[in-house]
């Protein structure tokens with residue numbers, strides 16, 4: 001970028017960094033999901049590692065498709081250029097139900113799949129708490145935007161997205177551990193899964209507070225500039 005690049009264009013370009021980073025972080029779980037769906041639809045061999053998915057394929061297929069849509073389309077919701085257009089509202093009508101399906105199918109699998117022994121009781125509890133929290137955050141965000149409360153909507157969708165993106169951050173957390181120490185045992189496995197979610201939730205809270213601080217410094221919007229309610 002040159003010094004003569006107009007500030008507006010510079011800001012426009014940097015506005016795409018967050019969505020691009022979020023999509024990059026989503027790539028591994030989205031690819032893993034595509035692999036699992038391909039395996040289920042191609043009649044691959046049933047092994048102890050994948051038997052639960054063959055026994056009950058609907059929840060995992062719903063989970064993979066809904067989660068992938070939520071992460072990829074949801075990442076674009078963070079682009080300021082798209083937030084000012086009709087795109088954000090139209091995409092939101094897909095992203096919110098996809099997020100709900102992702103969370104509800106996650107809860108279903110947690111409760112009814114025969115999980116491998118590597119998943120400990122702490123992970124079971126975390127999945128129940130965070131799956132419920134993700135669904136609740138989307139409902140609160142939807143109710144907020146129906147009232148025209150953009151700040152609350154944005155904060156709760158950011159929290160829901162942070163929980164969903166745990167699948168991506170967990171890859172980054174597991175990678176160095178596995179390279180240095182080998183595959184983690186049950187307790188370490190649960191701690192690493194929890195660390196992925198914790199990192200995302202801390203980053204989300206920092207962003208939410210920073211956004212709140214920025215909008216507190218802006219002049220109050222005139223009635224004509226106020227955000228319209230969703231129909």
Ligand code: HEM
Nearest residue numbers: 029032033036067102106109110113127130131163164167
């Ligand atoms: C929105 C982003 C998410 C993506 C992209 C994603 C991706 C996936 C994928 C690809 C699988 C299949 C794993 C396999 O084939 O072995 C899976 C399974 C699962 N996911 Fe997610 N997931 C997401 C969010 C969540 C959340 C938020 C939770 C819980 C709070 C969750 C809980 C589960 C559970 C319980 C399973 C079944 C695991 C098993 O049987 O071993 N997922 N997810």
